[in-house]
Amino acid sequence: MISQKAKYALRALLELAKTKPGEALLITEIAARQNIPKKFLEQILLDLKHQGLLHSKRGRGGGYSLLRAPNLISFGQVLRIIDGPMAPLPCLSRMAYRLCEDCTDEHACEIRRVFATAYEQTAKVLDSTTLADAITAGKLPIEP
Structure with a gap:
């Protein structure tokens, strides 16, 4: 959130x-x-x-x-500036990586694998969606 x-x-x-x-x-x-x-x-x-x-x-x-055009400012960039790392687990963070306290092997961790997939997809959307995209999308009807 x-x-x-x-x-x-x-x-x-x-x-x-x-x-x-x-x-x-x-x-x-x-x-x-x-x-x-x-x-x-x-x-x-x-x-x-x-x-x-x-x-x-x-x-x-x-x-x-x-300072830059709206098509050069992504949602992901803004979220990282304001909220810091977006990763749901510390072992997935690029900015604040650390091993989870209760983890013995992050490469075998099933929880990490599932959250890694979700995080990658979320980051992909947020990093590729710009202010200009959001303004343009706001003029289109929202699909259910």
């Missing part, structure tokens, strides 16, 4: 992705449009800025804007 912080980050980025290139949005605008607490959003946007996804400008015409 993703954190509320990650969900807010994605919603804010999607809002920014819908703006015209070069256009910036104020935190108050993003917070109001996406119903995100302003103080929490400030922290999230600062994290995303420090990770190279956003640009901020002060003064007239200021606010936040994407």
Whole structure:
């Protein structure tokens, strides 16, 4: 399950992705449009800025804007920035690998094998789905 912080980050980025290139949005605008607490959003946007996804400008015409095109920012990238490793088990993590405490042989572990398959498929979808993809998909009907 993703954190509320990650969900807010994605919603804010999607809002920014819908703006015209070069256009910036104020935190108050993003917070109001996406119903995100302003103080929490400030922290999230600062994290995303420090990770190279956003640009901020002060003064007239200021606010936040994407530093890269929406088709170059993936859901997986954002989730890793905000929530850290996505792996369901520490022995599957690329960023924070460690052997499970109760494991004697991870190569023979049936649990690891099943979760590895699920993790690989999930990571594949999240890493290949961009903000632009989500915006385009939002214009299509959702299949049951």
